[in-house]
Amino acid sequence: MIDVSRTLPVNDGSQPELSLDQVWEGLVDKAANPLPYVKSITECTVVDRFEGGLVRAIIHVGRPVREVVTFYPRKRVHFVRTHGIARGTIDNEIGTDSSGNLGLTFTFRIVVDGVEDGSAEETEFATQMEADYLDAVRTTLAACRERAGTASPPNGPVTTAVFKVVDSLDAKGFAEFFAPDGKITFGNNPALVGRSAVESGTADFLKTIDGIKHEIVNEWAAGNDTVVELSVTYARKDGATVTIPVVTIWTARDDGLFQDYRVYFDLAPVFG
Numbered sequence: 001m002i003d004v005s006r007t008l009p010v011n012d013g014s015q016p017e018l019s020l021d022q023v024w025e026g027l028v029d030k031a032a033n034p035l036p037y038v039k040s041i042t043e044c045t046v047v048d049r050f051e052g053g054l055v056r057a058i059i060h061v062g063r064p065v066r067e068v069v070t071f072y073p074r075k076r077v078h079f080v081r082t083h084g085i086a087r088g089t090i091d092n093e094i095g096t097d098s099s100g101n102l103g104l105t106f107t108f109r110i111v112v113d114g115v116e117d118g119s120a121e122e123t124e125f126a127t128q129m130e131a132d133y134l135d136a137v138r139t140t141l142a143a144c145r146e147r148a149g150t151a152s153p154p155n156g157p158v159t160t161a162v163f164k165v166v167d168s169l170d171a172k173g174f175a176e177f178f179a180p181d182g183k184i185t186f187g188n189n190p191a192l193v194g195r196s197a198v199e200s201g202t203a204d205f206l207k208t209i210d211g212i213k214h215e216i217v218n219e220w221a222a223g224n225d226t227v228v229e230l231s232v233t234y235a236r237k238d239g240a241t242v243t244i245p246v247v248t249i250w251t252a253r254d255d256g257l258f259q260d261y262r263v264y265f266d267l268a269p270v271f272g
Helices: 020-032 120-147 157-167 171-175 195-206
Strands: 002-009 041-050 053-060 063-072 076-083 086-096 102-112 178-186 211-222 225-235 241-252 258-264
Touching: 002 086, 002 120, 020 053, 020 063, 020 076, 020 086, 020 102, 020 120, 086 120, 102 120, 157 171, 157 211, 157 225, 171 195, 178 195
Parallel strands: 178 258
Antiparallel strands: 002 102, 041 053, 053 063, 063 076, 076 086, 086 102, 211 225, 225 241, 241 258
C-alpha cells in the first residue's frame, strides 16, 4: 500500500491571503468541478449526490476513475476511490499549526492493481503520485486565491457553472446543484421544494422560450450567501430576443448545495 501525507502552508506570502472559509469553498467546488483546480483531471461528471457528498466519474492522467466524495464541513473532504487501477482513500484536510497558521494536508492510502507491495514499481508509482498531488494542492490554492482576488468575482467557478447549465437548457443538471430539500422561488410564485420540483418547474419554464443567455454583471458573496446581478437575454418563440435585468440570490449549505435560491425579475417584456 502507498501511504503518503504532506502539508503545504495555505498562506506563503502570496496575495491575497486566504481564510479557512475561502479554502473550504474552493475544496467543495473542486470536488464537483475539478478541472480548474487539478491539471491531471481532464473530465468530470457528477453521477450522483447524497446528503453530505457526491459520486463522481473522472478521467485522471488519462484513466477512468470513480470516487465517492464526503464533506466534513470546514475541515476535510474525503475521497474513496472505488474504480480505477489505483484504489483507496484520499483526504484534503484544512488544519492549523501551533502558531495558528492554516495548512492544507493531502493524504492518500492507495493500492495499485498488479503492483507488488514494497516493490520498486510501487515506489516509483508513489513518487509520481506524490508529485502530482503536491502540484494539485498548489494549483488548488492558486485557484482559491484567484477566486478570492476580488470582493465581487465576476466569474466565480460555481456561479459560472450554474448559469452555463441553465443556458444549455439542462433542467436536470440545474437541479443537481440543490440540496435534496432545497427550494427555488421565481419572482412572486410559490416556492418549488426538492430536486424533482426544481427540475420539473425549471423544465416547464424553459419550454416557453427557445433559448436563454446569462451575462454576469456583478457578484457579491458573504459566507454561504451569494447575490448575482445579471443581464439575461431570452430567445422568444416568435424569433425575437429580449434582454432584461435579473437578480439571483442563493444560500448554500456547507457542502455547496443550494438550500434556498431566489430569482427576481420582470418577465413582462419577454412574454408581452
